[in-house]
Each structure stands twice: as structure tokens, then as C-alpha cells.
Amino acid sequence: MTPMSRAIWVRLVLVVLVLAGSVALSLTQEPRLGLDLEGGASITLETQDGPDGRVADAEATERTLGVLRNRVDALGVAEPTLARVGDNRIVVELPGVIDTREARDTIGRTAQLSIHPVVDAPPPTGEEGELPEPGTEGNEVVGDEDGLPLEIGPTEITGEQVSGATEANDPSQGTGWFVNIDFRGQGGPTWRDLTAEAACNPSGAPQRRVAIKLDDEVISSPQVSESVQCGIGIRGGSTTITGNFTLDEAQNLAILIEGGSLPVPVEIIEQRVVGPTLGEDAIAASAQAAIIGLILTGLFIIAVYRLAGVLATIALTFYALIAYAALLALGATLTLPGLAGFVLAIGMAIDANVLVFERAREEHHDDPGRGLVRSLGIGYNKAWSAILDSNITTLLAAGLLFILASGPVRGFGVTLSIGVIASMFSALVIARVLTELVLRAKWVNRRPKVSGISDTGAIRKALKRRNPDLMGKRRTWLTVSAGAVLFSLAGIVFAGLNYGVEFTGGRQMEYSTTAPVNANDARAEVANLGYPNAVVQTSDGTNITVRTERISDEEQLAIRDAMSELGGEAEVIRDETIGPSLGVELRNKALLAFAIAIASQMIYLAVRFKWTFATSAMIAMVHDVLIVVGIFAWLGKPIDGVFLASVLTVIGLSVNDTIVVFDRIREQWRASHGTSFPVVVNTACIDTMPRTVNTGLGAMFILAALAVLGGDSLEDFSIALLIGLAVGLYSSVFTAAPLAILFSEKWPMARTSKVKRDRDPNDTGAVV
Secondary structure: OOHHHHHHHHHHHHHHHHHHHHHHHHHHOOOEEOHHHHOEEEEEEEEOOOOOOOOOOHHHHHHHHHHHHHHHHHHOOOOOEEEEEOOOEEEEEEEOOOOOHHHHHHHOOOOOEEEEEEEEOOOOOOOOOOOOOOOOOOOEEEEOOOOOEEEEOOOOEEHHHEEEEEEEEOOOOOOOEEEEEEEOOOHHHHHHHHHHHHOOOOOOOHHHEEEEEEOOEEEEOOEOOOOOOOOOOOOOOEEEEEEEEOHHHHHHHHHHHHHOOOOOOEEEEEEEEEOHHHHHHHHHHHHHHHHHHHHHHHHHHHHHHHHHHHHHHHHHHHHHHHHHHHHHHHOOEEOHHHHHHHHHHHHHHHHHHHHHHHHHHHHHHHOHHHHHHHHHHHHHHHHHHHHHHHHHHHHHHHHHHHHHOOHHHHHHHHHHHHHHHHHHHHHHHHHHHHHHHHHOOHHHHHOHHHHOOOOOOHHHHHHHHHOOOHHHHHHHHHHHHHHHHHHHHHHHHHHOOEEOHHHHOEEEEEEEEOOOOOHHHHHHHHHHOOOOOOEEEEEOOOEEEEEEOOOOHHHHHHHHHHHHHHHOOEEEEEEEEEOHHHHHHHHHHHHHHHHHHHHHHHHHHHHHOOHHHHHHHHHHHHHHHHHHHHHHHHHOOEEOHHHHHHHHHHHHHHHHHHHHHHHHHHHHHHHOOOOOHHHHHHHHHHHHHHHHHHHHHHHHHHHHHHHHHOOHHHHHHHHHHHHHHHHHHHHHHHHHHHHHHHHHHHOOOOOOOOOOOOOOOOOOOOOO
């Protein structure tokens, strides 16, 4: 067995093992769906420093998480998820919960439970909502359950001294439902002393009551029973609160008391609700887009690369299986942008295949005697550097999304990373095994044209025949780029950026009605409810989006009822509330993400190439991002977290294209002797043009399918990527390359006399 044959069989065994493992995982495990696909509510709470000096650090937040978990369990939600994020945030996910009012009332309260002696019951002031002043310094006047004033003394027992509370009833006594409370530590003795003193007051006197307060609200102020003796109190570390409660009233009171006192106050800074039908539609639409996009891309690749294209398409289908299995193995959560990440990674796999096939075509054209298999092997080895660099830059962008983003957008970073790695395996291992095995067949070698490798292709032939002097007009191209940037900046300045609620704070609701609704009628109804500045938009007539300042759940229901009157029954399919402080933070994180993305990729390119190349690539990257943002500004499309994901992906795509061009420039500059740098750059751009066109068209099929079939949720995402892809393909040749020439005039690139030797594909150490 030759070294070449041995390498093929090693790769084949590896492919079989990976595919077998992927099939096993896919058949035995279910994916974890994000709430944007499964439907449900997500509530983000932020712990705050307490007024008495308590600090909202990681330890206090962790203890708060434990208290909240008890409350969520009491709600009876199936498989809730609670997690601490950072030092002072807690994310609560409630699958299947669409109406969050009960959840907010139960878990969203700061819930500082305290028990106080009642000092007096002063008469009301007569002014609605106004309470009298306390008669003694250190006391406080609050409203009881009926809103009547109670003067209470300082805290005697805190929620941390309450170990549990349960609802119960005793039909034999006919007392209805009541609540049993158990104390821990000094809670029992303190309760005994408190009730012993209260029992010394006559029946019906305010001083015989005990007030149980949650935050600023008295949730119960029971009288101490006549059976309790003065000076003795209630012993045993437990007590019972009666009051002819209904079952619901007793359960709610028990939940609030048992929840106890949170170690530190909390504030709801974000709330998201997604209806289950939206998630189901998104999954179906994304799957349909992926299938159609994959079919169209496969047909295009087959038309261009014939038999090699058929084998690459087969490898792409295996990519989907491997990426899905990797998601299951890592236990990652699949989100709506995450679905787009998987589909987008197909474009990365296409790019790798196109790079290899184009290099193989060049090698076979230069020396047909090498044969198909050897030309293909050299193509893999020569394309390896560009493939590695382009995928690393994409992984950098995906990593930034994971670190700096949150929620579904963070899931996009995870699935894009998985997809990139899986696409590399698909292109460099599976496709290589298939093509090397099939191209060794005698019937293929007797008909080399069927392979797709022996012919250089129509685009390359036309370019070689005309040999256009693209870089001779480099100042013209840079002028066009500068004009496009100015046009985009004008959109940002004059049209303004339509920041989504995620970056501004406020509330955004999306309703689906049974009948079409006119946008002007919807705006008028919302304005009549007291929100004249609300942004109201319609999509397909039956989808209505309303963005307002932060409003209550009751106000949201009023808007929903108004939409129902216009278009029949209105279903809430999305509801997001973002606090203003969180909006500012997310906006700052977005800017930080851009800065870090540009800096990290510039550093990487400076190490891999030359600082002048890195600077050229960075300027082209900023050029691409500004054009995408500017077009969205002119169109009035929302700038939100999903847009952030698309723009960071545009950065990755832009750098990918530029790397391919720069990699060829570096290779040809080192191998050339006596040729000027502009001529070398022009030749490199022409040589890489077939890859640029074929990769761009292949990826555009995928993105166009997502834009048309992916539904409203993915439409803007796909449009941003389509714009970014088109602009990136242009800028790699007509912006980055001319800039590299301009920089080289002052800081020339060294020409090394030593040319890197091509690795022999028969070498067992060839890259797999």
C-alpha cells in the first residue's frame, strides 16, 4: 500500500467513525431549544445593593438564586431554568409561560420579608393614597391588606429566619384555608416574645396585631389569638395564620412567605416572551430555507465543478449531520439566530471547496501530466493556508458574540463556531476522501473533463484572455468606495439609526391578528391609548409590531385588546421589555464588540501577513460595515442584537475574502522576480476572481433562501448578510488590494528569495 493510499484509508476510517457517532447522537438525544423556538418567557433580574449596606456581590446573588428557585418551583412551570450570569444577574427561563404577570408578581418582587409589631392604627388623612406620619421616631406607617393605616415598629424577624410556609385546611374546625409558618434560628424565640407582648393588649386593639411585610406592602396583619397568654406567647417555633382564606389566597401567601427575604433587592431589567407558534413557524421556515438553499447551492456547485461538485455536495449534506450532532454533544441551546448560523456555515464549507478546486484546476492546467489526483492534492495543500486563516477570523467573530452578546444572539455565536469547525471537516476531510477515491477511478481518468478539475472554467478563461488591468484604475475604485462610505454616513447622520428596544430600553410587542390591519389605523388606536410616540409597524397585514416606552402588563393588554378590535383575535407572539440601563449597556457592548473584532483581526493579519496588509484589510472591513449600517439607516430597519450578529458576521466574511486575495499576493510576490508589486497584485486578483465569484454566488443562494423563506425573524438578518457579502466581495479586490499597493509605495513588502516548496500529496504528512 502506497503512502497515498494509506492516507486515504486513514481519512476514510475517520470519516466513518465521525458519521457513525453523529448518527448515534442524532437518534438518541433531543436538542435543547431556546425560548425563541420553544415558546415561553425569559426574565432577567439584576441584584441591587441594599439600603442597609448589603452588597450585591456574587455570593449574595447566588443566595438570591436559591430563593428564586423555590418560588419558581412553586409556580409549577415544567423544566424551568435559572442561572446566574456574571456577579449580579439572574436569568429565569419559563418554557410555555406566555402571560408573565403571575411570574413577575411572584419572582420579580424584591421580597424583603419582615415581621413587625403593630404600634397603632391611626385614622386616615382623608387624602387618597396619603398616609399619616408615625407618632414615634423609628416607626413607619403603612397600609394594611385593606389599605388602612398601620403604624408599625422596627423589624423583629427577617425572611431568613422563616424556614417554610404551607397552606392547609381543617374541615372539622370549619376555619377554611390557613397558612402554617415555621421559623429557624432565633425566629422562633423572637416570635414567642413578639406575640407574648401583643397578647397583653385587649382584643381588637391595634397593638394585638402583628404585621408581615413584603417590601413596602403588608401582606398579612393577623390578630394574636385569644388563646395566647400575656407574657407567654406562641411557643414551638411555628405558628398559624387564619383568616378564612380561599385556596388561591392561602397558596399565594404561603409562596410569598416561604420565599423569604432575598439577600439583596432585585430589579427586572429584561423580559422576553415568545409565543409557541412563532417558534414552530421559525423552525419550519429555517428548515425549508436550509433544504432549498442547499439544493440550489449544490446544483450550482455541480454545474461549475461537475463530478467534484457532486462529491462536495454530498459532503455538505454530511456537514449538516455532523454540526447537529456536535450541538447535541455539547448540550448547546439551539436558538433562532443559531439556525441561521448553521445555514451560514454551509457558505464557509462552499468557500473551502471552491478554493481547493480552483487551485487544483490551476495545477492541472500548468502541468496536465500530474494527473487529477495529484493536482487535487496540491490544490488542498496550497489552499490550506487561506482556508485556515479565513476560518480562524470567523471563529474570532463568533467568539466575540459568545463573550459579549446575550440570549439568542449568543447562541448564534455558539452554533456558528460549531458550524465553522464542522464545515472545515466536511470540506477538508470528507470531500477530500470522496474526491480522491472517485478521481482515481479509471473511467474518470479516461474522461477527465467530467471530473471538473481538468478544465479551468469559463470565468478564468475569459479573465486570462482579456487580462484586465484592474489595479491600473485603483484610484478610481478607491474613489467609488469613499463615495459609498459617504453615502452610508449620510444615512446614519440624516436618516438616523432605528435602534431596537434592545438598545434603547422600553417595550416591544408583536401581535398576530386573524384579519389584516391597516398600519395607520393601528397607530391611531395606540395613540388614543396614550402612546402618541409609539412606533407601530405592520408586516403581511396581520403582524403588528408596537414599540413604546416601558409600560405595564395591564397597558400591554389594553393595546392587545385594541388590536383585537381592529383585526379580530390578536395573539401575542413576541413581547420584550428592556430596562434603560440594560439598553445602554448592550449598546456599549456592541461598540466594544466592533472595536475588539477589528483590533483582534488586525493583530492576527499583522502576524500572518504584514501590518500594511492588516491595515488595508481593516479599512476594507470598516468600509463594509459602514455600508451595511448606512443602508439599514436609509431603509429604517431596526438596529438590534440580531443585527449585531449579522454585522459581526459581515466582518468575518469581509476578512475571509481579503485573506484569499492577500494570501495569493504574498505567494506570487515571493515567487516573482523583477515584477512590480502592482502587477503582482493585479495578477493575484485575477487568479482569485473565479473563487470570489463562485463562492459569492454559492453563499448568496443560501442567504437568499433565508431572506425569502426564513420568515420575518430572519429576513433582516439575511438582508444584512447579503449586502455585507456583496460589498465584501467587492472590497477585497477593489478596496483592500488598492490600499495595499498605496501602502507598499511607502513601506515596501520584502521579497524573500526562498520560495516555499509545495508539499507532495504523496507525503503521509499531508494536511487532512
